[in-house]
Amino acid sequence: MTKSARHLLAILALLCIVGEFLSLPDGALCESPDPYAATRQRMVLHQLRARDITDPKVLKVMGTVKRHLFVSPSRASQAYADHPLPIGEGQTISQPYIVALMTQILDVKPGEKVLEIGTGSGYQAAVLSHFTDHVWSIEIRKGLAENASKRLKALSYDKIRVKHGDGYYGWLEYAPFDTIMVTAAANHVSPSLLDQLKMGGRLLIPLGSTTYYQTLTKITKTPKGNEVEHLLGVVFVPMVGKILEE
Ligand code: SAH
Numbered sequence: 596m597t598k599s600a601r602h603l604l605a606i607l608a609l610l611c612i613v614g615e616f617l618s619l620p621d622g623a624l625c626e627s628p629d630p631y632a633a634t635r636q637r638m639v640l641h642q643l644r645a646r647d648i649t650d651p652k653v654l655k656v657m658g659t660v661k662r663h664l665f666v667s668p669s670r671a672s673q674a675y676a677d678h679p680l681p682i683g684e685g686q687t688i689s690q691p692y693i694v695a696l697m698t699q700i701l702d703v704k705p706g707e708k709v710l711e712i713g714t715g716s717g718y719q720a721a722v723l724s725h726f727t728d729h730v731w732s733i734e735i736r737k738g739l740a741e742n743a744s745k746r747l748k749a750l751s752y753d754k755i756r757v758k759h760g761d762g763y764y765g766w767l768e769y770a771p772f773d774t775i776m777v778t779a780a781a782n783h784v785s786p787s788l789l790d791q792l793k794m795g796g797r798l799l800i801p802l803g804s805t806t807y808y809q810t811l812t813k814i815t816k817t818p819k820g821n822e823v824e825h826l827l828g829v830v831f832v833p834m835v836g837k838i839l840e841e
Pocket residue numbers: 682686687688689712713714715716717718719720733734735736739760761762763778779832833834835836837
């Protein structure tokens with residue numbers, strides 16, 4: 596390599612670092628290694644901004660997290676489409692809009708403790724981890740829990756803790772939580788999850804029939820009791836385990 600070629604490469608590398616430092620979109624100052632950067636920005640524009648996702652941080656994070664790395668390589672080209680996708684074992688990763696909407700509703704602040712029930716691919720946990728360093732997630736299917744755990748580590752999401760277990764019982768060791776997000780359909784709210792919610796804390800859950808559709812429901816724990824808001828119709832895969840015995 597000639598000296599001038601070396602100089603050129605050094606300048607290009609520097610531009611990439613500057614772009615990263617300024618949090619510019621992928622490929623803004625350097626040739627991006629991410630083949631889906633533009634597709635992801637289009638998803639943010641047409642599926643999120645065009646609907647009711649207005650929180651700038653949610654829009655930024657949805658434009659940052661590489662969703663195509665949370666599905667199998669054969670489905671990567673569909674990762675930013677406006678629908679859920681299979682992730683193995685009959686389970687699905689929610690459509691981008693629903694992930695963004697649930698994140699916007701939960702409104703996690705820096706330093707808050709979040710518990711997710713239903714790790715699945717790990718995508719929602721990754722999104723949440725851009726809002727706080729304290730994210731715990733429970734997955735009942737061992738294979739999915741192990742894969743999500745490995746994937747999150749490989750992508751440097753080191754602070755997210757994933758456990759294989761039944762989320763119905765919550766995660767007592769790290770309770771109480773400021774927010775709990777359930778990403779599987781349930782016909783009732785587990786009393787353990789409500790117990791593990793801080794006073795003033797928010798819990799979001801697709802509540803209703805586990806075979807048809809559910810209503811995304813937000814519960815806020817207050818000294819006067821639980822405030823319940825029914826938000827919109829959704830379809831999630833069912834929560835399994837202990838909940839089916841209750
Ligand atoms: N949030 C996930 C998608 C969730 S799909 C993502 O971002 O990819 C729902 C997940 O909930 C499935 O992986 C399913 O195995 C899991 N699940 C079902 N019942 C559960 C339970 N009782 N405890 C923990 N996880 C459960």
